[in-house]
Amino acid sequence: MERMGSIHRKVMVRQHKAEVMIAGEQLRLRLHDGKLIKDHRYHLRTYPNCFVAQEVIDWLVSHKEAPNRQVALQLMQHLIDHDIVHHVCDKSPIYKDVKLLYRFRKDDGTFPFNTEVKVFMRGQVLYEHLISGRDSILQLREEKGVAYQRSFPGCQLIDWLLQNGEVPSRRQGLELCKALLEHGIIQHVSLKHHFFDSGLLYQFCINFRRRRRLSELLSESEQDAEGVAPQRQEERPESPFVLRKNTPTEGNASFMSIQPSDLKVASGARRSSLTNQQVTSSYSHSNSLCSGPVVRCNPKSVLRKNVTCEELLSPGAPFIRRVLTVLGDALGWGFVVRGRSPCYVQAVDPNSPAAAAGVKVRQFVCQVNGRSVLHLDYRTLTKLVMTGPRTVVLEVMEPID
Structure with a gap:
């Protein structure tokens, strides 16, 4: 028990560092947007x-x-x-x-990618995959009469890691999960146990997608400096450390305040959805990562005028067709898609794989990895990219200015 107390103190320090990374990344993206x-x-x-x-x-x-x-x-x-x-x-x-x-x-390019940062980024990638999966292992479960939203048994997470090729062996899966716990990415629901390949319940204790308020950084830092014990996580509704505990109910709305495609990333994460505010990438990000008060509305469209699928495909239409190959990195791809039939690129992280591949704002997405997506909405397109391979081949229609 004393060892778990020591681990918990270290976790709190690492969680604060993680929070600074996410908030810093969200600020960076907002400052880029603001020129x-x-x-x-x-x-x-x-x-x-x-x-x-x-x-x-x-x-x-x-x-x-x-x-x-x-x-x-x-x-x-x-x-x-x-x-x-x-x-x-x-x-x-x-x-x-x-x-x-x-x-x-x-x-x-001078960001220090030490072991701690690498574990943090790996946790963010796994979080995005798990929370976006069709049959996610993150579910409402009970332990000792208490219900925990989006929780998972330790053995089930290792099964998932093996099935999705995230680790080559069960032993390495266990080592990865232990590292995630020691670095404050996941934790036992009651903070009583380390990570075991068993039916014990665990949760992600960082909501990578929540928009941060920079003022939170100072209040948490002052508490650490003064030796003041931080409030219990469930008593801090705006905390990024979202250990949800309540009686069994249907639905998970309280866990996420914004949808995957409403984020910009994260960070620790540059891009947390395709990215990061408003992102759509999976390997994060940001870059999600994202920042500020909770966002409950969609961003204003960047399109100069609405375009239908028929207009895009009509002969002589003022669009250029391009094929772009985006090789996602550890944080994602770094672009945001919006819209419904057709979808279009709402934003691009200037330092992302998407930007390097030539993805630009206002491009319409026609195909993803050879599959036509013209008649899909942005949520479906986002899931298609995030659950697919790291390398994404996009066919886009770019307006002729």
């Missing part, structure tokens, strides 16, 4: 994909992510302290409310 991250020229040198410190402070206050400039400054310093953001020349370890240039480590 605050771009190339800047300073002293005859161009610094790509960076932002002006003062402008981001302005943005945080104006978007109500921070009540004032002082808190905004503390938030950005928190991201520096956790290796999410750095000065472009690494000359200033202190974030200053001036016209200095800073950059997200994800944007310049």
Whole structure:
């Protein structure tokens, strides 16, 4: 029991680090969307994909992510302290409310992919696969008279890992699950046991898809510094650590506040659905990962005008047909699809495999891996991509501007 208490304390520290990674990634994507991250020229040198410190402070206050400039400054310093953001020349370890240039480590390839980060990213990938699967093992189950939403027996998770080719052997599956528990990705529903290949119930204790509020980072950090025990997870309705416990009821709406295709990713995760706010990728992401208050509405369409399938396929239509091959990485593919018959690309992570392959906003998706998807809605198309192979061959129709 004492060992489990020690593990739990370590888990809480790692969960906070994970939360910082997700919130930082969601902020990075939002700043890209807001065009605050771009190339800047300073002293005859161009610094790509960076932002002006003062402008981001302005943005945080104006978007109500921070009540004032002082808190905004503390938030950005928190991201520096956790290796999410750095000065472009690494000359200033202190974030200053001036016209200095800073950059997200994800944007310049200096993000430290240590063992902890790799385990976190692997957990995010598994979470996306499990939560999006047609016959998911995440179900409402009881243990000792208490019902837990989206829980799973340990042995069933290892079975799933083997069946889906995630691990080559049961022993390695057990080692992976133990690592996920030790790094705060999953946990026993009552926090009493380590991971065993048995019928004990476990849950993911991080909701990778929930949009984060940056102010949460400071409150959790202050609690850690003061040695104050954090509130129990079930007493914190906005917590990203969503251990749901209640009497048996039908439905799982309380677990997810937004659909897979309404996210942008994550992070720890750059892309958490095809991605990350509003994403649709599976190998995450973000990049889901995603940020801010709970989102319950769809984003505004980027289309200049609505187009029907008949218009897309009519001879002489002002569209160019392209075939694009997107090789997903550990975080996903990095693009968002929306719409219904036909679907279109709503957003693209600028540093994602999708962007590298030529996927662009306002492209209409005609085929996925040789299958026609013109008459599918975005949810069905999303599931098709997320449950398919890592390499996705897209046939798209691109409007001629």
